[in-house]
Amino acid sequence: MAALPKRIIKETERLSKEPVPGISAVPHDDNLRYFDVTIDGPAQSPYEGTLLPPFGGVFKLELFLPDDYPMTPPKVRFLTKIYHPNIDRLGRICLDVLKSNWSPALQIRTILLSIQALLGAPNPDDPLANDVAQQWKEDQNQAIATAKEWTEKFAKA
Amino acid sequence: MKFGQLFKETLRNEGFPPEWIESALSYSQLKKCINRLSTELSELGLDPDTLGKLLKHVEDYNAAADQSDDRARPFEYILDDSEDEDGTGEKKPRKTFQPKLVFHVDEVTGALHSAQLDEKTKRKLQMLAVETGMTELRVFEEPDNQETPSHPTVASANSPKNRPGYRKIEIPLTSDTEFFTKLTAELSGLEALQKREEQRMHGEIQSLGRQIAHLTDPDRRSNKKLLSVWRQIFQLYLEEGIFFGTTESDHSAHDAAKAQERFNDFCEKLRTSGLSERLKKKENIEAFNTFMNINQEILQGLRFGEINETAMKKILKKFDKRTALGVKATVPKQITYPSFSSHLAKAVCAEVSTEILSHVPQIEDYACPMCMEIKWRPVRLGCGHVFCIRCLIVMQNNKQDRCPLCREQTVANANSDNLDEELAQYLKKWFPDEVKEKQRYNELMAGVDQYGEVYKEKCCVM
Numbered sequence: 001m002a003a004l005p006k007r008i009i010k011e012t013e014r015l016s017k018e019p020v021p022g023i024s025a026v027p028h029d030d031n032l033r034y035f036d037v038t039i040d041g042p043a044q045s046p047y048e049g050t051l052l053p054p055f056g057g058v059f060k061l062e063l064f065l066p067d068d069y070p071m072t073p074p075k076v077r078f079l080t081k082i083y084h085p086n087i088d089r090l091g092r093i094c095l096d097v098l099k100s101n102w103s104p105a106l107q108i109r110t111i112l113l114s115i116q117a118l119l120g121a122p123n124p125d126d127p128l129a130n131d132v133a134q135q136w137k138e139d140q141n142q143a144i145a146t147a148k149e150w151t152e153k154f155a156k157a
Numbered sequence: 158m159k160f161g162q163l164f165k166e167t168l169r170n171e172g173f174p175p176e177w178i179e180s181a182l183s184y185s186q187l188k189k190c191i192n193r194l195s196t197e198l199s200e201l202g203l204d205p206d207t208l209g210k211l212l213k214h215v216e217d218y219n220a221a222a223d224q225s226d227d228r229a230r231p232f233e234y235i236l237d238d239s240e241d242e243d244g245t246g247e248k249k250p251r252k253t254f255q256p257k258l259v260f261h262v263d264e265v266t267g268a269l270h271s272a273q274l275d276e277k278t279k280r281k282l283q284m285l286a287v288e289t290g291m292t293e294l295r296v297f298e299e300p301d302n303q304e305t306p307s308h309p310t311v312a313s314a315n316s317p318k319n320r321p322g323y324r325k326i327e328i329p330l331t332s333d334t335e336f337f338t339k340l341t342a343e344l345s346g347l348e349a350l351q352k353r354e355e356q357r358m359h360g361e362i363q364s365l366g367r368q369i370a371h372l373t374d375p376d377r378r379s380n381k382k383l384l385s386v387w388r389q390i391f392q393l394y395l396e397e398g399i400f401f402g403t404t405e406s407d408h409s410a411h412d413a414a415k416a417q418e419r420f421n422d423f424c425e426k427l428r429t430s431g432l433s434e435r436l437k438k439k440e441n442i443e444a445f446n447t448f449m450n451i452n453q454e455i456l457q458g459l460r461f462g463e464i465n466e467t468a469m470k471k472i473l474k475k476f477d478k479r480t481a482l483g484v485k486a487t488v489p490k491q492i493t494y495p496s497f498s499s500h501l502a503k504a505v506c507a508e509v510s511t512e513i514l515s516h517v518p519q520i521e522d523y524a525c526p527m528c529m530e531i532k533w534r535p536v537r538l539g540c541g542h543v544f545c546i547r548c549l550i551v552m553q554n555n556k557q558d559r560c561p562l563c564r565e566q567t568v569a570n571a572n573s574d575n576l577d578e579e580l581a582q583y584l585k586k587w588f589p590d591e592v593k594e595k596q597r598y599n600e601l602m603a604g605v606d607q608y609g610e611v612y613k614e615k616c617c618v619m
């Protein structure tokens with residue numbers, strides 16, 4: 001295997017030494033480009049955990065740094081099922097900085113922060129999961145209720 | 158353990174310079190003042206219980222929305238000597254001031270006018286007013302229209318207003334004047350000490366700064382190896398964030414305990430890294446010791462400031478408890494604690510970083526935003542952002558035309574004219590090892606570009 005670029009080593013170091021609140025990213029021992037990620041649903045969003053046990057509201061993701069990173073963005077996917085207009089059934093995320101708006105100056109931590117922000121501000125006008133987006137536009141209260149239900153059911157700590 | 162005892166022992170056992178200990182608040186003497194005041198007040202019939210009732214009254218009055226009717230306010234304890242900021246923003250030197258205990262009584266009968274006081278207290282105060290009024294109690298009347306237009310703030314809630322038909326009676330107390338005079342004088346002393354310390358450390362830091370500049374000057378051949386040692390020491394120091402948080406989530410100033418903990422951690426890291434042992438020559442060792450000393454002194458200053466501030470808070474609380482005069486709520490600005498801890502630490506830390514650390518540039522500040530390695534060779538794009546040449550080539554090969562930092566289209570037309578020669582010279586001078594390593598890597602990657610991955614394997618075998 002090719003040596004790990006210094007940049008990836010530095011990013012990984014900083015992620016563990018100075019973690020972002022509500023976010024963790026730990027590389028696999030056998031593949032340092034592959035990260036197990038968890039993101040806490042933001043407060044006051046339908047993805048927030050409960051104050052009392054069983055808490056929950058913790059979403060698992062996987063993140064992979066391709067060979068030509070940082071020329072190309074990291075590949076990120078939700079592993080925990082989530083009801084969100086910009087995240088589809090396979091956990092793929094519709095987020096501009098992961099696609100056309102990627103810049104090599106962005107980092108793993110900035111990307112994960114953007115994803116956390118996306119949970120706090122769903123954008124049904126730029127949907128990936130069409131059915132969810134439709135529901136979100138037609139009956140937002142119902143959609144939020146469903147999102148909460150899914151959070152409780154799937155996003156366990 | 159009682160606070161007074163604890164305070165004394167802390168001062169004695171923590172290795173403060175004698176001059177500091179002399180300037181510390183004289184907690185036990187202030188306590189004696191309070192005892193005397195308490196006796197003085199009870200001799201007047203104003204035991205804490207009576208005063209407490211009165212105070213409760215004043216508090217109710219102050220909390221009430223309608224303060225136009227101040228008949229309900231039976232007494233005032235005035236600490237503010239109405240020293241105003243003169244608008245220039247300049248802080249006037251601390252002044253001693255005369256606290257006043259003032260009652261409002263009926264001009265004719267000497268009765269204290271307040272419906273809410275119980276009879277017993279009222280009678281007691283009335284007796285006091287009449288009795289002392291005839292003897293040594295000063296009764297003073299302020300002339301009408303005594304409004305002072307030049308000092309509009311004087312007419313604030315805690316200044317005595319003139320009330321028709323009432324007289325103000327000032328009860329002469331001596332121990333409280335003594336208490337506040339002493340306290341203000343001691344705070345001034347602490348402030349002066351702080352100024353002297355800052356001056357002294359300023360000199361110390363500047364001279365160490367010159368020494369470090371000399372010891373790390375890359376133009377001196379004998380410094381070659383030591384430059385990187387000093388750099389690593391300072392890097393550890395900066396990363397530790399001893400006096401101030403350095404992370405996104407923590408920018409705050411640390412208290413003495415936390416700073417001490419961080420400092421110990423820094424010492425431990427220095428020990429395990431073996432860096433300080435690599436400073437072999439006497440002048441380097443001396444400079445290192447001075448650097449550590451300065452940090453110890455900042456720590457000590459923080460600690461000294463903290464315990465004195467606690468002592469001040471405690472003694473004011475005691476004053477209130479024993480006399481029920483309620484000063485804590487009305488402490489004027491003369492009795493604010495001189496911001497010894499935070500101020501000294503902040504000023505000195507800022508100096509440490511500008512006068513000492515700045516002599517040794519850190520690689521962090523010269524890292525390419527894309528590969529995070531040293532910006533070698535540095536290419537300055539049209540937008541002003543600088544990347545290493547390797548990353549520029551990668552971007553051009555990938556048709557990434559926009560600058561990763563500002564998204565301006567400045568990548569495609571960058572060429573050898575964009576090499577920043579001045580920065581290159583600087584990097585070569587200050588980071589010779591890093592530059593060499595990066596140069597080797599760049600050459601290797603250029604070979605790979607030309608001949609493919611095989612080139613890398615061949616090189617690695619060699």
Ligand SMILES: [Zn+2]
Pocket residue numbers: 525526527528529530532544545546547548549
């Ligand atoms: Zn680079």
Ligand SMILES: [Zn+2]
Pocket residue numbers: 538540541542560561562563564565567
């Ligand atoms: Zn730019």
